[in-house]
Amino acid sequence: MKPTVDAYTVAIPWYEREDFAKLWELADDRDVMPSDYEVWHRDALSVVNTWLARGRALQIVTIRPDKFMDWLARRALPNTAETRLRFAEEQATRDHHAA
Numbered sequence: 248m249k250p251t252v253d254a255y256t257v258a259i260p261w262y263e264r265e266d267f268a269k270l271w272e273l274a275d276d277r278d279v280m281p282s283d284y285e286v287w288h289r290d291a292l293s294v295v296n297t298w299l300a301r302g303r304a305l306q307i308v309t310i311r312p313d314k315f316m317d318w319l320a321r322r323a324l325p326n327t328a329e330t331r332l333r334f335a336e337e338q339a340t341r342d343h344h345a346a
Contacts, residue, residue, distance in 0.1 A: 258339035308335035
């Protein structure tokens with residue numbers, strides 16, 4: 248069996264500058280999340296470049312506060328890095344299967 252593109256694709260949660268402050272304020276783990284967009288963005292680009300250097304395909308998933316908070320509420324989940332990644336992975340899988 249040949250590997251599929253899914254085996255090589257990594258979903259990356261992404262925040263737009265205009266949403267970052269609200270997402271940070273709503274985060275349950277903001278004590279470990281940079282409060283400054285520029286710091287977060289620099290760190291996120293480093294993660295992206297690391298995955299790309301490993302030969303992985305990336306799917307950037309923009310997290311919008313309202314949609315994400317609704318998703319959390321429906322599942323009774325906290326707003327943490329783990330759930331933000333889970334949301335991104337679900338959205339990436341859904342988008343991939345819809346294509």
